[in-house]
Amino acid sequence: MKNAFRKTAVPFVLSLALVAGTAVAQSTAPASPSSSSSMSSAGKTHAQRRADRVEEQINDLHEKLQITDAQSKQWNAYADVMRDNARKASDAFRQRAQKMSTMSADEVMKSYAQLAQMHADDMQRLSAAFSDLYSALSPEQRQSADALFQNKAATAHHGAAHKKMTRPASASSAASTPST
Numbered sequence: 566m567k568n569a570f571r572k573t574a575v576p577f578v579l580s581l582a583l584v585a586g587t588a589v590a591q592s593t594a595p596a597s598p599s600s601s602s603s604m605s606s607a608g609k610t611h612a613q614r615r616a617d618r619v620e621e622q623i624n625d626l627h628e629k630l631q632i633t634d635a636q637s638k639q640w641n642a643y644a645d646v647m648r649d650n651a652r653k654a655s656d657a658f659r660q661r662a663q664k665m666s667t668m669s670a671d672e673v674m675k676s677y678a679q680l681a682q683m684h685a686d687d688m689q690r691l692s693a694a695f696s697d698l699y700s701a702l703s704p705e706q707r708q709s710a711d712a713l714f715q716n717k718a719a720t721a722h723h724g725a726a727h728k729k730m731t732r733p734a735s736a737s738s739a740a741s742t743p744s745t
Contacts, residue, residue, distance in 0.1 A: 612655060619651070629713060630706050639698040646694040650687040657683060 609617070623644060632640045661676050668676065702710060 616651075623647070626713070630702065630709055632706075636698070636701045639694075639701040643691070643694040643698045646687075646691050650691060653683065653687065 627640065657680060661680070664676075665673070699707065699710060
């Protein structure tokens with residue numbers, strides 16, 4: 566039973582953590598190259614480093630999609646939803662982590678459900694914002710977006726399946742302990 570719970574809950578929590586990390590990073594304004602390089606990685610918190618990585622991903626997506634000035638309204642709306650989602654997820658994970666040592670098993674399960682519902686609601690908002698952006702893209706940009714998103718989905722799916730198949734049983738149980 567305990568192992569079945571881990572097999573179900575841990576991938577879910579890890580995926581939420583990745584989404585939260587992406588969202589948190591998107592919640593910060595892009596740092597100028599000089600300011601980000603002048604602050605050492607060691608001087609930053611985990612959340613700041615994660616936010617920097619996500620902001621890099623946002624900038625990369627903006628560049629790869631070649632967002633134009635005419636599309637900036639839809640792009641900014643999409644980015645704002647990502648930033649808002651990130652702030653909410655970051656706060657929720659931080660609050661959960663602070664309470665974890667005093668939570669009963671029932672409360673832990675309810676917290677998973679709350680995180681899942683929050684994630685689902687946030688993804689609905691993000692999807693709607695992306696639909697607005699996607700409709701403003703040129704056919705060439707749409708092709709780029711399609712390729713980028715399909716490639717990311719395939720890589721994420723393949724990576725998760727590969728890890729399951731290659732991870733030794735002892736590493737599997739250690740890796741399945743949530744670190745939120």
